[in-house]
Every structure is written in C-alpha cells, then in structure tokens.
Amino acid sequence: MNGDVSLPTGLRNDPPALRGRIEDFLYLEAELLDEWKIEEWFALFAEGATYEVPPTGTDETDPATSLFYIADDYVRLRERVVRLTKKEAHSEFPRSQQRHMISNVRVTGLGDGIAEVSCNFVTYRAKRGVVDTYYGKHLYRIDTTVDPFRILSKRSILGMDMLYPGKLTIII
C-alpha cells in the first residue's frame, strides 16, 4: 500500500465530502471546548471511547507499559469531565480561556464507516496573564455511521519536547 499516495478504497467515491463532514464535526468539538461546554463535549464520545496524551519527545505508544500524561478510558474521561465542572478543580478555577485551532485534516483510513483521521492542532490557554500554547497532532477514530458522529478514540500527540506549560488541565 502506498499509504499517503493512494486513498483508501472507501474514500475514492467522494473523499472531499467525507473530509468536509469530519472537519465540521471537529470544528464543533473545538467550539464546545472553547466555550467550556465540557459535558456536551463528552457526549461526542461513544461509550467505551478513550482519550490519551502520550509522553512528549518519545515514540512510546502503549499506556500499559509507559507513562502517559493522560490515558483515560471512558470512566476516567467521564470523571475528568466531572472534576472540571467543580470549583475544587483549583487549576481551572477561575476557569482559563481557551481557543482550539485545527488544520491539516486528513482522513487516512475508512472501514465499516469508522474513519481514521489525523489533524494538526494548536490550543491556547490563558489564565492570570499567562498564555500557554499546546501544539501537536490529533489522531481520531470516528464512527461516521451515526448522526451526529461519535468519537471512538482520540489521541493527542504533543509536538513539544517537554510540557512547557507545566500542566495539562484542559482538553487540548
């Protein structure tokens, strides 16, 4: 398989249309995060979905054997969201302001209606006069057979060689 050069079979019919629908979906996700609609954001995830942020500056990909920043199964992700709604989540009280930018969206695979999607991201977080910048690549598996789409997994690979902002308290 030529990977990047040849499109997956399922996309040959109308790849831009599918990518457009996926981009719309990702822009919706970004807006929900920008607006702190965190519970609505969680509703975009299918039951059993995962959300992960692997360590920076390494090629380690398995949270069972290496130390991730975030390795949420569906329960831990739900509890992350619950926590963020409390004012005792001190690092996000008062809440930071955020802006999520995504680009370079590509559908890299499609089978049984499950799209493999990659995109670049830059997320800005501002609090108390300090602006944190997170950047990297998101890898998604998205179920496109349901309306609205549902995220089956999201892995955010930071493009930074260390965690310069110090903490990762928001969804990037």
Place this chain on the structure above:
Amino acid sequence: MDSILTNPQMVVEDRQRHLFRVSRRAFTDQSVLEAENRTIFDRCWLYLGHSSEIADNCDFITRNVGGRELIFNRDRAGAVHAFLNTCPHRGAMVVRERKGNALAFRCFYHGWAFNVNGRFASRFEEGNYGAEHYGGGCADLVQVPRLESHRDFWFVNFDRNAVSLSDYLAGAKDYIDIVADHAEAGMEIVGSGQQYIINANWKLLAENSIDAFHGFPVHSTYFDYLRTIGSLRMEAGAGAFSASGMHDLGNGHAVIEYASPWGRPVARWVPSWGEDKREVVAQLRAGLIRRFGEERGTRIAEFSRNMLIFPNLVINDIMAITIRTFMPSAPDKMTVSAWALGARDEDSELRKLRLFNFLEFLGPGGFATPDDQEALENCQRGYRNMREVGWNDISKGMPRNGPPMNDDEEQMRCFWRQWNERMGGIA
C-alpha cells in the same frame, strides 16, 4: 563566605512562642538563588539517575543536574560514570541525544572522539597535538568530582571534599531501602519520565511534596474520584506496623509515613482492581512478609511515605512511586523531572495500574498534581505583597506534646533549618 547575615534573617524559630517563620524574600530574591547555587547545589549530593536507566554496557543518558549538563553512562566494562557534557576542546556538548547506546562519543564540532570511559580516542597526524593529549588526560572528558550510589540510586556532588553519600543520606538510606525492597528482582524506571515547568520557587515544591496538611483541601476532587470508582479503602491494614507520623532523617531530610486509602501496586488491593487481582496482590504481600517479617512486610505493603532528601530529591512511595527532582532557573521558575519506579518483574496488569495511579495523581495531566502547581504558582504570585506581608508561617504542630503528626509542618522545619544553616544564617 556566602551569608544571609548581610541580609535580615530569613528563617526565624521561636520555640517558646511556637513560631517558625520564613521570609518570603527566600522565594523571590535573585541574590538568594545565587547564594543557593553556591552553598547548596554546588555542595550537596544531587540525584542523577537510577541504575536501570543505563542497564546495559555502553548505555548512556544525558541529564541536567545542578545546572550542569551531564552524561550518565556505563562503559564497555560496565563501570558507571558521570561526565560533564562538554568537549574539553572548545566546549560543545559532546552527546546531544537524550539516551542511547554507543561504543564511543564524538563531538560533532571538530570531531574529537572519546571512549565511553572518557578517554580521548582521536588520533591526529603528528604535529597536531602533543603527548599530553593522548596520554596525559588533558583531552579526556571530565568526570563529575564525586559519583556515588545507594541501592541503584546514583548521586553526584560537585564538591570534591563533600562527605560520603552514605553519611550525607543519613537516615534517608533506610527509606530508600524500603523502596528498593519492594521487589526481590529489583526496581526499574518505567518508560520515560515527565518533564515540566512550574512558575514558582523550587522550595515551594520541596515543601509541597512532603506536606500532608494540604491533602484534603487541595485534592478533594481526587478523593471524590477514588470514591466514585471504588479505589478508596479506608481501613488500615491489620498488621504489626501501625505507626504514623514524621521522622527527621538528618541533614535536612525528612519523611512522613501514614496509612493511606488508595491502592498500592506493591501489595495493597482496592476493589476497583477486581477480584482477580486480589489474589495476586495477596501473594505479593505474603512474599514481603516472608522476606522481611510481619512488621516490615506490612509496613512496605500498606503504608505510604513521602520523603524529601535535601535539597531537591523527592521519593514518594504512595499510590505509585515517583522519583522527582527539580532545579530552579530563576527565583520564580523551576524545571521538574519526575519518573515512575516499579518492580522489575511486575505483573503486567499491576504495572498498568501503577502507571494509571501515577498519571491520575502524580502526573501533570492528572487529577491532583495540577492543583498543587496552581497552589505553588498562587503562592509565588502572593509574594508580590511581600513588602506588606513578608513572612510564611511554618509553625503547625510546634506546641504538640509527643511526636509530630504527619500533617504537622515539622518535616518542612527540618528542611528550612538545613537551608538556613547552609546559607549561613543563624537559627
């Protein structure tokens, strides 16, 4: 003599009035940081790394320790070295990768090469360099003045005349031993560490890492989480060891030890791990009791310990084990390096639980550490009011009759007395 006597006193202890105060200038002054670099970081034993990180001959890692750039490696014969990572020729860092395995190091600037035992290994045509370069050592990599270890924990000291590591660690050795004894097969660093920056003075993290007083106010959301998922088990383990409190380990080192409600992959099961893990954990616990007896075995299995080794090494053996060190780059900024330590032959499911326990509480993307960082950065910001409100209060527990409790502040007073002494202050 670097002395804070030229400044107003920064640490004030009044035992009659049960008052212990630290000047907020200690957290904000550039001149204090410069004095700390000379009197503390240039003279104390500083943590370098764990044997498991350079397990094989010719393995190396590079690391910033005490403001220096170092190479921590094993040579072809297996001997461990710490070199200053700078070419003796013109200064470039010789090794630029984070880690690897190499038979030789070669500086990319002019090509000077070195054996992994540090010896100059280049051969130039006659007329380029004299004999001193080839046999006299003047072109060899320079070793860190002192390199010593205890139970696979390697430390460096930039003061050639420092006391031995063993004397320096004093009572802390016993608590390193407790961690090293978790597994008969030995312990290892799991995966890469985490590196992050906190915009606060480094001593705030030294205090915070052994501070039980802040646990419930700061981390209520973490305990809520444990309760929700069934990872909270309140009853202390029945057994021969039940002490809880704080121990002054000498030389500014201190530890708190306490019964804790969370699961410990070493040998403390909680319901969220499932019934199938219960038996595995029970066997680990039985193994500890077989090896060390009822008292020490129970203690290793059940109890949590937060230890600070002066000045900047934290070994917290709690719901996971973190080895954490931090170094200031400015009065209000530090770089933190943290690693997870686990049993070398750990059951794969328990290893996963260990990593999850770590990232949930100890990681900067978890449910607790970010709130510590928030607290530290808030303190640092609060010190802007220093001219009007100039002192921190570290007095909790001073009037107590009997031994200190783990949520007193005596462990921090141990740190500050040592800090004050090394900085040339009088108590």
